[in-house]
Amino acid sequence: MVLESSVFPSVAYPSVEPEAADLLITSIGHASPRAASVLSQALELPVETVVDALYRAPARLLANLPAADAARLAALIGTLGVEASVTPAGGPVARAPAMDLAAELLDLDAADAVAATLGRFLGMDPAAALDLLLTPPGVILGAVTEATVRALETSLPAGAVRLTASRPDQARFALFASDLSHQQVNVLRQRLPAGADLSPGGSATVFDLDRSEADALWRRLKAPEQVRIVDQAFLRFSLELVAAPPEGAAALEALAGVPAEDFDLLRRALPVPVEAGVAFDALESRLAAYAEAGLTVRAELETFSYQALDVLSAPAATLAELGLPGPAPLTTGLMPRPRARLLRHRLEAAGAEVLFSEARA
CATH class of the missing domain: 3.30.1390.10 (Ribosomal protein L7/L12, C-terminal domain/Adaptor protein ClpS)
Structure with missing residues (x-):
């Protein structure tokens, strides 16, 4: 349902009175990201304010409204799929901690359904959403709250995806570095925790860093192509x-x-x-x-392992549909492990004979 600005009542902001109320967003529910722009225009609020309320619910969206107006607005907002509630004006709203969210595709048969649902939830094309899901470590949302995580979980096909939420302020991080210069090696060596070491080729894996340690190393190394810092919960x-x-x-x-x-x-x-x-x-x-x-x-x-597929036999039409050069037999290029699993599944479902080929980190 499309809501125009004229649908919403003219809202005044009187001083707090006994009948005054606040309008809370309690969850994004099954709304799409488009709800943020609709609410921003209709309520004449900055879109950043609305996005924060939707994805970091519970949050106060409007304050000190006449209670009847607040109830009417909550009902209208509900038609967008957003979950809203009314509370006495000025009451405390405990903001939930921010989380990052990663996902793993478990049910390969449900890949298209997952892509469609995830794409709608994230406001992107299903193919782009699937690509995000299949790119390790599979982080799909950042700085959202538990209400958003639960809303997404509810909307996805049951058992098709495993979601892992982690609070960056409490998380431990792993650093993966490779092909570092002599200067970068010296920087890293000075900050390595006890027991960690560098390989002769300028590579290192360091686990159990806190947020400040990880951020400090990232700033000092200045090597986005050679350094990954990953929340250990997603490994x-x-x-x-x-x-x-x-x-x-x-x-x-x-x-x-x-x-x-x-x-x-x-x-x-x-x-x-x-x-x-x-x-x-x-x-x-x-x-x-x-x-x-x-x-x-x-x-x-296995998070950053790559695999290739040996396609021993396959219908030419299947290879073309999946973007592979024909004819079989052929060996694909290396690809992230989740992508290789899904491609093998789709090939075999079409009658192809496929084996995993070389794997490397």
Whole structure:
């Protein structure tokens, strides 16, 4: 429904009286970003004020209105899909902490539906929204509140996406640096925490930085192409089994779901991956669980790993539709792991025979 400015009542701003009320935004609900411009024009408010109220709800949008006008405005705003409420004027509004939000596509069959929903929520083309989702670490929203996270979660197909929200003011960060100059190496070396080190090629991975430490390193290194600083909550790891005793079948089945009848075959093929998508905060406990069971595993960062696909056979029309040069067999270029998974899924759904090729960080 499109609301014009004339639909909204003329709003005066009297001094606080017993019947006065404030109009609160409690959630963006199922509204699209276009709601911000509609409300900005209709209520003659700066669009920045409206955007802040929508994405960082709960927030006071208008204050000291006649209670009847406030109720009428709340109802009209609700027609945009925004959730609004009325409260006595001057009451405290506890602002929720800001969060960054990352997403992982779990249900590959739901990719198009997720892209459509996410695109509408973010105000962008579905293809661009899907690209954002498939670009590690998959950060899709920044500086929003819990109400916005819940609104997006509710709108997405059930079970199709895993959302991870993190508060930057409380988060721990990881720094990934590579190909640093001699001067940058010296800067980084002076600020490395105990136990961290630099490789001869000017590369380093440093975990467990707080926000101020991460920001200071970013400013000093001045190398956006060679340095990544990532919230550790958004990192994912794969676990690879490298050694297992003959009696470890039951433990591996309990820990990783590997059928006991496949254990002997798996031992002959070591090393083999046994888990994927392990969050950073769960990594230590997972490694400890395997060690306690007598199984030796190693963790590999998968967030920034790249993979190629070996397309052994595929219909020419499918290759063209997915933007791949034909004919098969062919090997694609390296691409981020989530993109490679989805492309392989779509190829196989169309009858292609596909294998993962080279993978690297």
